[in-house]
Amino acid sequence: SQQGEEDPQALSIQEGENATMNCSYKTSINNLQWYRQNSGRGLVHLILIRSNEREKHSGRLRVTLDTSKKSSSLLITASRAADTASYFCATDPQGAQKLVFGQGTRLTINP
Amino acid sequence: GAVVSQHPSRVICKSGTSVKIECRSLDFQATTMFWYRQFPKQSLMLMATSNEGSKATYEQGVEKDKFLINHASLTLSTLTVTSAHPEDSSFYICSASPRQGEKLFFGSGTQLSVL
Numbered sequence: 001s002q003q004g005e006e007d008p009q010a011l012s013i014q015e016g017e018n019a020t021m022n023c024s025y026k027t028s029i030n031n032l033q034w035y036r037q038n039s040g041r042g043l044v045h046l047i048l049i050r051s052n053e054r055e056k057h058s059g060r061l062r063v064t065l066d067t068s069k070k071s072s073s074l075l076i077t078a079s080r081a082a083d084t085a086s087y088f089c090a091t092d093p094q095g096a097q098k099l100v101f102g103q104g105t106r107l108t109i110n111p
Numbered sequence: 112g113a114v115v116s117q118h119p120s121r122v123i124c125k126s127g128t129s130v131k132i133e134c135r136s137l138d139f140q141a142t143t144m145f146w147y148r149q150f151p152k153q154s155l156m157l158m159a160t161s162n163e164g165s166k167a168t169y170e171q172g173v174e175k176d177k178f179l180i181n182h183a184s185l186t187l188s189t190l191t192v193t194s195a196h197p198e199d200s201s202f203y204i205c206s207a208s209p210r211q212g213e214k215l216f217f218g219s220g221t222q223l224s225v226l
Contacts, residue, residue, distance in 0.1 A: 033214060042117070042204055042217035043155075088154060092212055098145060099215060101155045 005102060006089060012108040019076040021105040023089030024069075030092045032065055033099065034074050037086045046074075046087075079109045113139050117205050117218025124195055125226055132190045132221045134205030140185035141207035145215070146178075149202040161188040195225040 006023045013019055025032070031050045035043040049056045049065045049072070056063045062075040076083055086106050090099040114137040124130050134144055142163045147155040159180050160168040167180035177199075179191040188207075192199050202222050206215040 030212060035215075035217075040202070040220070040222065042115075042219045043206070043215075045214040045216070048214050090215075097143070097211065098157055098160055100157070103154045106152070 006087075006105050008105060009103065010106045010108070012110060013079060015079060015081055015109050015111050017079055019079050019083070019107055019109075021074045021087055021089075021107070023072045023074070023102050025072075025089075025091045025100075025102075026070065027091075027093045029067075030094055032063075032072050033090045033092070034061075034063060034072075035088045035090060035101075037088065037104075039085075043088065076107075081109050081111045083107060084109045113137075113207075113209055113216045115205065115207050115216045115218045117221060119221060120219060121222045121224075123224045123226065126196050127194055130192045130195055130223060132192075132203055132205070132223075134188045134190070134207070134218050136186045136207045136209075136216075139207075139209040141188075141209070142185060143211065144182060144188040144205055144207040146180065146188075146190050147204045147206070149204060149220075151202075155204065158190075163188075192223065195223070197225045199223065200225045 033048045034046040037043045047058050047063050049063050060077045065072045086104045088104045089102040116135045118133050144161040146158045148158050149155050157170050158173045161180045161182040163182045169175050182188040204220045205218045208215050
């Protein structure tokens with residue numbers, strides 16, 4: 001079953017703007033991860049944030065985690081057309097031996 | 112980084128035939144691999160966890176006899192869709208990790224079309 005809910009389901013912005021995607025989850029977690037998927041391809045890992053971390057950066061990506069609200073956000077700054085993809089959050093629930101994926105956000109960057 | 116190879120990338124078959132999909136970890140050993148199914152514009156649904164040397168753990172609602180999983184070595188897991196029917200048409204993706212609980216590396220997926 002899906003644990004994560006993401007919003008928005010779809011986001012379309014102009015190149016150069018920032019894109020923010022949100023993820024909410026239900027149970028306690030060990031870590032939360034963000035993945036990217038280009039159409040018809042496998043997923044690529046972007047960033048992992050542990051439950052005791054609040055913010056993490058990787059290049060143009062910034063991820064925040066609020067365990068009290070059971071939510072996370074992914075910010076992509078200075079977006080590029082090549083950022084067009086679906087983005088998924090995934091949680092590693094405590095006690096579970098698997099990742100549970102959110103519904104995903106389809107991001108479109110318009111040139 | 113770690114690489115997971117999945118083959119074939121696309122398969123078209125007749126209804127009633129069986130299809131085997133391979134997932135290999137190329138530069139690390141994986142005692143556990145995961146198989147997902149994805150419908151268009153939807154998220155990944157975990158089908159089963161493949162365990163090297165033991166039986167796979169299937170998610171609720173996934174037919175074990177329909178989706179046979181074999182994890183015979185530390186670098187190879189296979190998913191066989193038996194007696195495939197059109198409703199089995201989907202995108203199947205495998206993943207593995209060098210370390211449990213850390214980031215996953217995904218295969219490139221297999222698009223199965225059953226006629």
